Amino acid sequence: QVQLVESGGGLVQAGGSLRLSCVASGRTARRSPMGWFRQAPGKEREFVAAITWSGGSTYYADSVKGRFTISRDNAKNTVYLQMNSLKPEDTAVYYCAAGLEGTIMVVTTSTVYYWGQGTQVTVSS
Numbered sequence: 001q002v003q004l005v006e007s008g009g010g011l012v013q014a015g016g017s018l019r020l021s022c023v024a025s026g027r028t029a030r031r032s033p034m035g036w037f038r039q040a041p042g043k044e045r046e047f048v049a050a051i052t053w054s055g056g057s058t059y060y061a062d063s064v065k066g067r068f069t070i071s072r073d074n075a076k077n078t079v080y081l082q083m084n085s086l087k088p089e090d091t092a093v094y095y096c097a098a099g100l101e102g103t104i105m106v107v108t109t110s111t112v113y114y115w116g117q118g119t120q121v122t123v124s125s
Helices: none
Strands: 003-007 010-013 018-025 034-039 046-051 058-060 068-073 078-083 092-098 119-124
Touching: 003 092, 018 034, 018 092, 018 119, 034 068, 034 078, 046 068, 046 078, 058 068
Parallel strands: 010 119
Antiparallel strands: 003 018, 018 078, 034 046, 034 092, 046 058, 068 078, 092 119
């Protein structure tokens, strides 16, 4: 199994930045494609960003493209989400996600096999 532990959420003003971290552990963690999803109160969980297990390819939701950057350091078993130019509409609980080794990227909730506990990101106007 893969266990995901997140950190880095908090309260930030619009235009500010946050860096989320997700430490993955488990026998297959290094080979797992990773991603970030978010869920605002009363709304469906939505895709934010994804990265292949090698870090060679990334994909972003249109709403965050150009502002967020996903990366991973496999030596540290850690995935990051650098969030710049934050907007109030980015306010949500952010979840780290991992897919199975056979999955190239996790871009839909159906491709996610492991979820982190979530970390709250609140952006004030």
